[in-house]
Amino acid sequence: MIARRILVIDDDAAIRDSLAFLLDVNGFYVATYQTATAFLNDIASGPVDCIVSDVRMPGMSGLELVRKLKADRVECPVVLITGHGDVSLAVEAMKAGAVDFIEKPFEEEVLLRAIDSALESRLIRPADEAAKLRAQARLAGLSSRERDVLQGLVAGKINKVIAHDLGISPRTVEVYRANLMAKANVRSMSELMRIAITAGL
Template sequence: MSGVEVVVHIVDDEEAVRNSIAFLLTSAGFAVRTHQSATDFMREASSIRTGCLVTDLRMPDMTGVELLRRLRDAGTLLPAIVITGHGDVQMAVEAMKSGALDFIEKPFSDEVLIESIRRAVNTAQIKHGNEATIEATRQRLGTLSEREMQVLNGVVSGEPNKTIAFDLGISPRTVEVYRAGLMSKMQAKNLAELVRMILSIESYKGDD
């Protein structure tokens, strides 16, 4: 597997099931951690940055659907796969609506579970990469001066240099100097890339 290592978190109240899935996934090359209940998993969920989740649907402390809803409400929803028994399909669909990527009906083959886990891991890696890019953009944004931020806001709003200059009470040439400086600090190759950076931050805030 390429990219950042993603830990697969297995949540199931039955020890034999936890251990069986953990052995299968470890043998397939995945990094694995097991949790005996959804409550135990929730205690550390907020600190997980590069993980995906495999959870049983029916557990004594809370259902897999409840777990996903709590994770979503806490803003820490991970790429998740729900394991369900026959007759639980309606609940499994609810799990999908609550953010699960997939649900797998028992009994399932090793290949079906592993393939689903691979998709979840890939999703987690992409999510981590996006978060890292957003954080790097935010850090660069923090290096801009107040005047550079003012010019940036004008540029992203689509205003020409003359309008920005008039609004700020400076010359168009000075706007060009600030614009060149902020482009350098933001490491943007061109205007389109600069706009994409700012829009990505705003979009990410909206997702949160």
Template sequence: MDQQATVFVVDDDEAMRDSLAWLLESRGLKIACYASGEAFLAAYNPATPGCLVVDVRMPGISGTELHEKLKALNYDIPVIFITGHGDVPMAVRAVKRGAVDFLEKPFNDRDLLNTIEQSLEQDRANRERKSLNAGAANRLASLTAREREVMELVVAGKLNKIIADELGISIKTVEAHRAKVMEKVGVHSVAELVQIVMASKG
């Protein structure tokens, strides 16, 4: 499991928080506990990698409301719900809305640890993808307006002659722009260029 990531636990039941803290810390995981959704939101920094383990039913902001607030803020931290028997339909709806999973109390420690491991891996992959997308967008931002026009037509699979006709420039000028685009974006083939353009669009 990722030693740098934090498992955030939000539960109004102190005994449950203590039990989860003991279990996760005994496996070498970094943990931060909060007694309410409000306290978690006030302290949470979306730049921190990790996942969220949250009780469905709490005073104030419920677990499902917290999940919706995080989505509204575009924080895509993986969320695992822990739930009492009566809350299962609510938890199922939350999973359909993007939560990783829900575990019904009393749950098996191994099931929780496996789900946390899966969530941390999902978070790591999400962050890696966002970093690649941002890098791609930065490289494309260095292109001039004309280079971008040529690039869009190259990515659309058009031949240099067609691009020249469409833009009213010579084939040699298209070739020069095309070479400049490849150099600035740091790719060696049209296939790589297509990947970068797709990545920049997320």
């Protein structure tokens, strides 16, 4: 089996090295770049199966990189990692086209799982309509109030704002968020956002 080529883009040398080592021992071929610009200057260096990029970097951010690749029609899944995770950033990343959004510090398994699922989605590439129907089915059991909370999250609102809009307490919003994750059977907020966006919420 041919080793999949994964690119790691992060301005922190220690993180670059540790990610490269992790991916290398798991059988991937890895190339690393300090900035998104350095990668773009070298984009013709060979096929890329998946990109793992930090969000906040000098020059072009990971989010801007996702938008640039999409605008240039470069078909390559991007997993974004960040030390400053928040829901609105995750939503923005997913809407821009990132396949996953992982907050530091993360377990090695979480990153490997995200890469595996990015590579898989590349192979299968289901019809948009089929993916939309599957996503909608996963959200079919939500109550109307849970759906309201989810729509607030997809709009990038924080708990306090959602609570104010719906006339409930921020603590109640937290309970709804936990229910949403359980009902959709997801492990992370970014996974929930991806399903909600795919479902057309």
